[in-house]
Amino acid sequence: MTSRLLLRASLRSLYQQPLQLCMLLAGIMLGIAVVTAMQLSTQSARLSYQYASQQLASGARYQIRSAGGIAASVYARLKRAPEQWPLLPVVEFPVQLPGGEQLQLTGLDFLAEQQLRTAGQRVFSGGGSWNATLLQSAVWLGESTAQQLGLMLGDQLTLTTPVGERSLKLAGTLDDRTQPLLAQRILMDMGQALALSNQPEVLSYLLLPPPQGSAIARWPEVMLQKLRSQLPPDTHLQPLENPQPARLGDALYFNLNAMALLALLLGTLIVLSAVWLSLLQRRPLFAALRLAGVSGRQLYGFLLLETLVLAGLASAAGLALGVVIADQLLPLLVQSQAAFTAPPLARLSLNWGDIIRFGLLGCGSALLAAAWPCWQLARQSPLALQAAPVAALNEVKRPLVLRGAVLVLMPLAIVLVMQSQLLAVYLGTGLLALLAALLTTPLLQGLAAVCVVLIQRSGVGARHPLLLMVPRDCLRQQVYSKGVMWVLMLALSVSLAVTGMTDSFHTAFQGWIGQRLNAQVYTSPPDRDAPGQKAGLSTMLVEQLLTDPQVKAVARRARQPLTLAGLSLFIYGVDFPPAARTAYQFRQGDSETLWQGFQSGSEVLISEPLANHLQLGRGDYLSLPLVSGEQSFKIAGVYYDYGSYQGQVLISYPAFQRHWPEVPLGGIRLYLHNPDQAESFARQPVLKPYEVRLAGPIIRRSEQLFEQTFLITDALQLLLLVVALVAMVSNLLALQLHRQPELQRYRALGLSRAMRAGLLMGQALLLAFSAGLLAWLLGELMAWLLAERVQLLAFGWTVPWQFAPERGLIALLLGLIVALLAALYPAFKEVKS
Amino acid sequence: MMNATTASTQQRPLLQAHGLVKTYLAHGVQQSVLSGLDLTLEAGEIVVLQGPSGEGKSTLLNLLAGLDRPDAGEIWLKGEDLAQAAEARLCQLRRQSIGLVFQFFNLVPTLTVTENLQLTLSLCQRVTHQAEIATLLAQVGLTGKAAMFPQQLSGGEQQRVAIVRTLLQQPALILADEPTGNLDRNNAERVMALFVEQVRQRQGTLLLATHDVSLTALADRCLRLENGRLRDD
Secondary structure: OHHHHHHHHHHHHHHHOHHHHHHHHHHHHHHHHHHHHHHHHHHHHHHHHHHHHHHOOOOOOEEEEEOOOEEHHHHHHHHHOOOOOOOEEEEEEEEEOOOOOEEEEEEEOOOOOHHHHHHHHHHOOOEOOHHHHHOOOEEEEEHHHHHHHOOOOOOEEEEEEOOEEEEEEEEEEEOOOOOHHHHHEEEEEHHHHHHHHOOOOEEOEEEEOOOOOOOOOOOOHHHHHHHHHOOOOOEEEEEOOOOHHHHHHHHHHHHHHHHHHHHHHHHHHHHHHHHHHHHHHOHHHHHHHHHOOOOHHHHHHHHHHHHHHHHHHHHHHHHHHHHHHHHHHHHHHHHHHOOOOOOOOOOOOOOHHHHHHHHHHHHHHHHHHHHHHHHHHHOOOHHHHHOOHHHHHHOOOHHHHHHHHHHHHHHHHHHHHOOOOHHHHHHHHHHHHHHHHHHHHHHHHHHHHHHHHHHHHHOHHHHOHHHHHHHHHHHHOHHHHHHHHHHHHHHHHHHHHHHHHHHHHHHHHHHHHHHHOOOOEEEEOOOOOOOOOOOOEOHHHHHHHHOOOOEEEEEEEEEEEEEEOOEEEEEEEEOOOHHHHOOOOEEEOOOOOHHHHHHHOOEEEEEHHHHHHHOOOOOOEEEEEEOOEEEEEEEEEEEOOOOOOOOEEEEEHHHHHHHOOOOOEOEEEEEEOOHHHHHHHHOOHHHOOOEEEEHHHHHHHHHHHHHHHOHHHHHHHHHHHHHHHHHHHHHHHHHHHHOHHHHHHHHHHOOOHHHHHHHHHHHHHHHHHHHHHHHHHHHHHHHHHHHHHHHHHHHOOOOOOOOOHHHHHHHHHHHHHHHHHHHHHHHHHHHHO | OOOHHHHOOOOOOOEEEEEEEEEEEEOOEEEEEEEEEEEEEOOOOEEEEEOOOOOOHHHHHHHHOOOOOOOEEEEEEOOEEOOOOOHHHHHHHHHHOEEEEOOOOOOOOOOOHHHHHHHHHHHOOOOOOHHHHHHHHHHOOOOOOOOOOHHHOOHHHHHHHHHHHHHHHOOOEEEEEOOOOOOOHHHHHHHHHHHHHHHHHOOOEEEEEOOOHHHHHHOOEEEEEEOOEEEEO
């Protein structure tokens, strides 16, 4: 009976103030929507990667790849080896539909292995049977693609293949509901696919499934080493969990996950702010209930129940909004993904498990956010509840609590962010955000006090007392507005952190691409990646090019695979003419002096990921396995590199030639006196027999791909700011509603509408300024953590962070604009009242 | 004025307060409100408490209701020291033994008249039939108002609902803090006459803090609060 009456009393209170109810629901809804959108879009995009690497690989753990494909003879030889490697051949190439749409044709050998036949049966649940793949010119299509094209089983399908137009028969459809990646694919028998590929003797890659009958389903390292030894040069065995093209994609997902965690924190803060404000506004009701005999425990239980009911409703709405936002974000995400992989998949993946998970997340975070403020309210005596919240809160010794919290949290956060586990770094970042939130109130108090002193000293206060009212009112209302300050501060700092991280990535990427492609023209042997290609460039060509008046310098390059401490990597023999040296960015080592040691051949350069993996630095010695035995080389420097997780070693070309004389010259970099003439130079007859690449177009294309990668972060940044804006509007509106009697008194005193509106806007600006200042500090700190610590722990490399004052100023300005926009409607309402 | 204290000398007093001290910190200065106050209330007694504004009448009532705690002293209600009781026990006592009537009525604004009464009844776990509620409401002239919300009633009507709520609770002690402070004279006289009549019918004990001198006529005893202590008026 009591609970029923309590619920009725509270719900009527909310119903009587629909704006207040809307704001509470909107706060929770926005928080959940942000989290849902971030998690869902990231999760959906990640799923498509998983489908790409796992479903089509039918659980294969390793992949054998070579840049130009795998010769069929290599596959035959490996199958006949004593180990009888259970390899699965795959051929893949793009084909075009009559409408111009491009699909990926995948040829699989369904007779090859039982394992793949089982996988095939699992995939082919859409229609037909897998035996039909053996029929001449029979293909399988994703069910949705078949529907789009209006094709039925047995219909003919015309495709443009590398050998021309071919008419193929639709033998069956694929279940692309549970296997979304198949929606973009055409499957057919291996033999027939090879015939259509125009390279009947070249396979795209080989898959190595987990060993059958193995309890741990993992190939032992000894066996993998044996397999590696049987592979031709330039052919690599790679773990599928870490596909090479997905490196930048992984970094992107990583950033998104970090952002999703911050969004979760932001969402919880929005919920906290909404619940806090709603509790403050209903204090008279709770005071009446407590005086009527409702105990603190009863009130607490009831408030949590109420939060749960409202959070359930708001979570449902937030989930729906989140799905809509994620649906809009996903195309951007896969557009970024398309830079690295085959045709992207733009389908949102949402199931009942997700709905329950996000629902629980919504209710859980709302309960978590509400637990403390509800407890604070419920434990207050009825008399304290009757008093103004400011007076009630002043009773608590806040500065002492604050100092204690800062003293405990600060060292803890520093210790955590310096740990070598990612989780600890994330926790430390969260604690830093909490610290910044705790400092919002003292900062606002300080700023307001400074404003008051400045206004008084300047004498303006006497003529315009309204100016004094702005900071003083801001202080008096801080208990209501601190929630929104937290939200704005965190949204701005996340935005700043992302900008800082993107800037750092941008600088690092430009430096790296400039380092990788520092020459103007690149020459290599024709079909250098073709299977069995052993021939290199001739030294005659180098001499010939050196005599060309247009050429400033020529640099040679060759490479040899190495295994160092279990890491598969390459050592490169390279020439470094002075023109090439300036492009290299070093984490360790003096770029002025290290070249001398490098040129001598006794010192090497190593990339940052390798230095981190092996815990080596400048001046240490690296032991390399040479034909003549192990030999130690002094490390002259550690350079930034984002091209491989394992890292790489650079040695001067003459030294490389001494140690690996059998390795042919793999490429030449040409530095021209006039870089603008690169295109005409590349058409010279002397270069005709070789493969020639120009750096300019590659750099431009790479930069384009890079920009695409960060489209998603820009969109998410905007989303966070919009959420902060809405949260702030709702908070300021609620504040204005709450302050109606006070504003009426001001009106009675003679304050004009414009003055009252100005008061509201001035307060919003002061709040935003305080939040912006803290956001500047926290944002830069988070950017540093993401660029230097998180990247190091996740990928082995760091992205140099650089402080840019304009970034913070822009964030501060953005905060002020958001605050002004947010104050516009409440001010308008006040003017109209 | 009848002296009820003499009539019940053999009985233990309903409420005894000894040496109550209460100070407040205002703008950094300690201000003493009650300084060693003593008070005894016998069961069935109606006492009026008077004194200038700011002398501590509300503070004393808050202490006696267990809404606030004294800095020193004891408050014994039915053999239990309120100054030492836990918050949960105080809450229980307020539900069962102490009824409160306030100047601003303190009705739950989002519950109807009947629901406000039902809330109190459910909290003190008292089963009362709808008919009894209706009778009580009729006795105080609120027939036809049962389904209305507090804000739909006049001040006098709201205070009558608050009185009915307290009476339904059947507390041993009723504490009323300026119950007529928000009513006009006519309304105030009618409401208080009704209130005192109902308390007497139920042999309840009432401590009434008021500025209204006319209310002293309804009391068995008058006390005056001055300089933090009580004296008979």
